[in-house]
Amino acid sequence: MRKRWHFREYLYDPLSxxxxxxxxxxxxxxxxxxxxxxxxxxxxxNPKLEHLNSPYLFADMEKAVERIRKAIESDETIMIHGDxxxxxxxxxxxxxxNLERLGASKIIPYIPDRFxxxxxxxxxxxxxAIEKGxxxxxxxxxxxTAVDEIKLARDAGIDVIVTDHHEAKxxxxxxxxxxxxxxxxxxxxxxxxxxxxxxxMEALYEKLDLDKKPLYWDLDLVALGTVADVVPLIDENxxxxxxxxxxxxxxxxxxxxxLKSTAHLNGEIFPWHISxxxxxxxxxxxxxxxxxxxxxxLVTKNGEEAMAIARELEDENRKRQNIEKQILxxxxxxxxxxxxxxxxxxxxxxxxxxxxxxxxxxxxLTEMYHRPTLLISLGxxxxxxxxxxxxxxxxxxxxxxxxxxxxxxxxxxxxxxxxIEIDRIGDLREALNRVAKRELSEEDLIPEIYIDSKIEISExxxxxxxxxxxxxxxxxxNPLPVFLLEEAEVxxxxxxxxxxxxxxxxxxxxxFLRVFAPGHAExxxxxxxxxxxxxxxxxxxxxxxxxRAEYELKALDIRIKK
Numbered sequence: 237m238r239k240r241w242h243f244r245e246y247l248y249d250p251l252s253x254x255x256x257x258x259x260x261x262x263x264x265x266x267x268x269x270x271x272x273x274x275x276x277x278x279x280x281x282n283p284k285l286e287h288l289n290s291p292y293l294f295a296d297m298e299k300a301v302e303r304i305r306k307a308i309e310s311d312e313t314i315m316i317h318g319d320x321x322x323x324x325x326x327x328x329x330x331x332x333x334n335l336e337r338l339g340a341s342k343i344i345p346y347i348p349d350r351f352x353x354x355x356x357x358x359x360x361x362x363x364x365a366i367e368k369g370x371x372x373x374x375x376x377x378x379x380x381t382a383v384d385e386i387k388l389a390r391d392a393g394i395d396v397i398v399t400d401h402h403e404a405k406x407x408x409x410x411x412x413x414x415x416x417x418x419x420x421x422x423x424x425x426x427x428x429x430x431x432x433x434x435x436x437m438e439a440l441y442e443k444l445d446l447d448k449k450p451l452y453w454d455l456d457l458v459a460l461g462t463v464a465d466v467v468p469l470i471d472e473n474x475x476x477x478x479x480x481x482x483x484x485x486x487x488x489x490x491x492x493x494x495l496k497s498t499a500h501l502n503g504e505i506f507p508w509h510i511s512x513x514x515x516x517x518x519x520x521x522x523x524x525x526x527x528x529x530x531x532x533x534l535v536t537k538n539g540e541e542a543m544a545i546a547r548e549l550e551d552e553n554r555k556r557q558n559i560e561k562q563i564l565x566x567x568x569x570x571x572x573x574x575x576x577x578x579x580x581x582x583x584x585x586x587x588x589x590x591x592x593x594x595x596x597x598x599x600x601l602t603e604m605y606h607r608p609t610l611l612i613s614l615g616x617x618x619x620x621x622x623x624x625x626x627x628x629x630x631x632x633x634x635x636x637x638x639x640x641x642x643x644x645x646x647x648x649x650x651x652x653x654x655x656i657e658i659d660r661i662g663d664l665r666e667a668l669n670r671v672a673k674r675e676l677s678e679e680d681l682i683p684e685i686y687i688d689s690k691i692e693i694s695e696x697x698x699x700x701x702x703x704x705x706x707x708x709x710x711x712x713x714n715p716l717p718v719f720l721l722e723e724a725e726v727x728x729x730x731x732x733x734x735x736x737x738x739x740x741x742x743x744x745x746x747x748f749l750r751v752f753a754p755g756h757a758e759x760x761x762x763x764x765x766x767x768x769x770x771x772x773x774x775x776x777x778x779x780x781x782x783x784r785a786e787y788e789l790k791a792l793d794i795r796i797k798k
Contacts, residue, residue, distance in 0.1 A: 237682075240679070241773060245269065253277065259703050260695060262690070263700070263703050266707065266717045267280070269689075281706045283479075285452070285475060287472075288472055289423055294420065295422075301443045303372065304374070308339050313343075315343075315346055316374045317357055317358070317376070317378065318347050318531070319356075319377040319527075320350045321527075324429055325347065325518060325534065326461030327432075329457055329535050330454050330457045331374060331436075332535055333535060337450060338440065344364075344365070350526075356379070356381065361385075373389055374397045375398045376429055377429025378400055378402070379398035380398055380419065383409045386409040387410055396412055397415070399433050401416060401429050401431070403418055403648075424472045426473060427467070429465065430457060456483040459507075460514065464519075466711070474714065481505060481506070490541075491536055492534070494546035497546065498543070501514075506709070506778075507709050507710060517550060517553045518530040521548075529548060533546060560597055563586075567601055568601070578669070579669060580681065581608045581609075581669050583610045583612070586613075591622070595651070598622050598623060602626060607672075608623065608624070608625040608626060608629050610664075612661060618655060619656050621653065622653055626680070627684075631650060641660050685773055687719070689717070691719040693748070696749065716776070718773060718774070721772045723744070723771065726742060726766070727740075727765060728741035730763050735757070736757040738751075738753040739751065742770070759794055768797075773792045773793045775789075777790045
């Protein structure tokens with residue numbers, strides 16, 4: 237697929253940044269293109285735990301911590317209510333481990349069932365809390381919109397502390413305390429659910445005047461949930477993930493050690509390992525059965541139990557992959573039969589597509605076709621859908637325009653879930669395509685690549701790579717830098733790898749570098765060894781297949797000059 241190339245705009249002069257911080261000009265350009273204030277560069281390059289905001293900047297933090305301290309001292313039964321994704325399960329494990337460490341002896345962890353209860357603070361969970369004599373409920377990664385459920389708990393004499401990071405509605409729940417960076421004046425709005433839970437525990441340790449080192453050893457959980465929930469890796473998230481990865485690479489947790497073993501993770505772990513290897517395994521339970529398995533894995537101290545659960549998750553992830561592959565094949569076949577000139581939004585559905593997996597497939601189709609994609613699992617009369625979008629199409633706003641067609645929906649710009657009567661699917665397709673034809677241009681349907689800097693192979697030295705690693709961790713908000721290498725000669729063997737990938741070497745002058753080009757197998761007969769000159773847009777990534785994990789160029793796009 238053809239791609240559009242753009243150079244990022246620089247917010248300040250890269251040359252002055254290069255000189256001030258003694259870094260190479262290409263990396264100074266990267267920093268200058270990120271949304272980092274010039275006075276924030278030092279803390280960006282050298283993050284410290286001391287850079288974290290005080291947890292007491294949350295308006296209700298003092299109140300929440302005092303209530304938890306009282307519950308521990310009076311031996312109350314505490315329910316901690318999580319969610320079934322990695323962020324929710326990691327946050328639940330974080331609270332469970334630390335409340336137990338601080339002396340709470342009656343803790344009930346609760347995770348709603350994805351299929352029977354759905355997302356959020358569950359009425360079933362509240363009623364279970366009432367039946368079991370719970371005095372305090374602490375939510376993680378949910379609760380800010382649970383007005384009715386919290387009223388039910390309050391009327392039964394149960395205090396509820398909400399820790400959440402989702403957008404609030406006009407009416408806030410009647411919680412005892414509400415800890416949410418998007419409510420009030422907390423200086424950083426983008427914490428994940430597990431990040432908010434960490435701030436609550438940090439405040440509790442400070443209240444009890446305890447050493448935070450045991451809490452720091454749970455930063456591996458914070459890194460898991462933060463990366464998996466795809467929140468921006470900037471500001472506090474950058475600090476939490478930076479140190480969380482250090483802990484994760486040397487984790488003491490039996491469950492994470494077992495998971496790394498069954499997933500064959502032997503080298504250093506980076507955010508992409510969490511996104512594509514660890515998180516899918518933890519999510520597999522919540523998608524196919526129940527996320528309670530993932531929670532048990534993160535809290536168990538028994539090595540044998542940990543290995544047994546890790547193997548179960550490995551099996552479930554394999555099943556999830558097979559289901560995903562089948563749905564993807566069926567959806568691609570449907571899409572191939574559509575007139576893409578008419579269908580700027582793909583709306584595809586089939587009976588009994590697994591509703592726990594269609595979101596992953598929708599993401600893949602969105603990437604393949606570069607257009608908004610909605611997949612619907614059809615039941616008898618109703619369908620449950622999952623949608624993903626492209627940067628230029630605001631999915632939630634588009635669904636809002638079609639809300640009279642839907643039974644219900646929720647989400648944000650890039651992702652959404654919805655329910656619809658089966659006989660209204662055609663109406664939804666027409667409505668969303670009308671919005672797309674109004675809001676998008678044909679250019680918007682061509683993927684874009686934003687380039688941070690031009691670079692020469694000779695500039696990619698050992699010193700450069702040391703500086704480059706200071707830009708990590710990479711993720712949303714701090715993506716892998718994108719470089720442009722111009723007029724490089726293709727040399728050595730041009731090797732096809734797998735079904736659709738290439739490997740080759742490029743040279744400029746006396747300097748060589750290996751290239752891995754995923755999804756570019758069509759160039760195998762277009763590139764000529766020793767003759768072709770190319771412009772290459774790439775990212776620098778470690779080749780983990782190499783014993784020394786050397787860096788190579790990961791091609792994002794290739795243009796043949798001759």
